[in-house]
Amino acid sequence: MSQDRPRYWLIKSEPDEYGWDDLVAEGEGLWEGVRNHSAKLNLQAMEVGDQCFFYHSREGLEIVGIAEVSVAGIGDPTDDTGKWAAVKVKPLRKLDNPVTLKQIKAEPRLVDCELVRMSRLSVAKITPEEWDIICAMAQGG
DNA sequence: GCCAACGTTGGC
């Protein structure tokens, strides 16, 4: 239907290793180290301008901000075989109110989202509908 | 090509 919207994703990171604040401090972050085929396919489908929820896993368990894909379709420099993908992202804005995994699981319209269905996927797809719901929750208070 | 064993990830 409406193809005039960017694609939406959710990228996970452990704040201990590389959190939202680290991304903001750097200005632009290389998203590499993904070694899962489903996640790789998502990475390869990303285009410049796509928007990503930035999710803190293990610690925090919440979406803390929105990042934008600044460079797409690059190979993972930490990989010698050349078969893994990476992208670069820039911080766009921090959420007014972080949206926790608990909130997401409590929202009936979000129980089917990739984040909930495949909890171990580090790069998940978000539909425009899911994006809008989560954005509303982030503004909700 | 199938299935069991193992390792890793992530929520609790």
Next chain:
DNA sequence: GCCAACGTTGGC
């Protein structure tokens, strides 16, 4: 720190 879910590997 523990356990469940998923992916990958290796034997047959």
